[in-house]
Each structure stands twice: as C-alpha cells, then as structure tokens.
Amino acid sequence: MILMGKVRYGLRGRSRGDCVRLWVCEAQGCRASITTIHKEIERMRNEHNHGPVFSKSRFGNPVIEYSGFRYNLHKTSRLPKGLWVCSRVSSGCKAKLVTLLNQIVKAQTEHNHAPVKKRLQ
Ligand SMILES: [Zn+2]
Numbered sequence: 001m002i003l004m005g006k007v008r009y010g011l012r013g014r015s016r017g018d019c020v021r022l023w024v025c026e027a028q029g030c031r032a033s034i035t036t037i038h039k040e041i042e043r044m045r046n047e048h049n050h051g052p053v054f055s056k057s058r059f060g061n062p063v064i065e066y067s068g069f070r071y072n073l074h075k076t077s078r079l080p081k082g083l084w085v086c087s088r089v090s091s092g093c094k095a096k097l098v099t100l101l102n103q104i105v106k107a108q109t110e111h112n113h114a115p116v117k118k119r120l121q
C-alpha cells in the first residue's frame with residue numbers, strides 16, 4: 001500500500017520479477033495510478049475523480065489539482081496552513097483554497113474560465 005497525502009493506492013495484479021509494480025487509487029471508479037520500479041516512482045497518473053490531489057508542477061513547485069482546476073501555493077503561505085491560488089490568477093481568476101494539514105478548510109471556487117482540459121496523447 002502506498003499513501004500519498006490522503007490517497008491510498010493498492011497493489012494491482014501480481015508483481016513480476018523485475019520489481020515493476022502498478023498501484024491504483026483505492027477510491028471507487030478512480031483510475032489514477034502509480035508505477036514503481038525498484039520502489040522508486042516511475043510514473044504517476046494523477047487523474048483522480050475525487051478530492052484534492054497534492055502534487056508538484058514540472059518546475060518543482062507544490063500544486064493542488066482539484067475538480068479540473070490547478071492551484072499554486074501562494075508565497076505568503078506558512079505551512080501547515082496553505083493559501084492556494086488558481087493557476088490562472090494572472091488572467092484575473094480569484095478562485096482560491098485554504099488548506100490546513102493537507103485538508104481543504106476553505107474554498108472559493110468561482111473561476112472566470114472553464115476547467116483545464118487534459119491534453120490527449
Ligand atoms: Zn483517486
């Protein structure tokens with residue numbers, strides 16, 4: 001079992017000899033998964049159909065993915081309390097989240113734009 005934030009991943013299928021393992025989110029109907037090789041995370045599919053997902057941007061900054069929107073940690077945040085602003089804040093979006101110990105305690109989710117669509121590969 002892997003625990004990432006509040007999300008639990010269970011081992012799917014039988015492990016093969018080469019130490020490659022597929023872990024899937026234990027929430028019902030959720031298709032998010034993690035692939036590990038030799039206990040290192042090789043690949044993450046972070047597309048949960050529930051709750052906020054804490055992850056990192058490709059620049060290494062903390063982000064929350066939540067119901068189709070992405071939020072960046074505001075620089076005034078003093079952990080464990082966090083203020084998260086919508087990634088489109090520069091285009092005038094005022095949506096934000098407040099978290100305490102990785103739980104959303106306050107949410108203002110009125111965006112001035114549509115949810116971010118995942119690019120198909
Ligand atoms: Zn999930």
Ligand SMILES: [Zn+2]
Nearest residue numbers: 086093095111
């Ligand atoms: Zn927004």
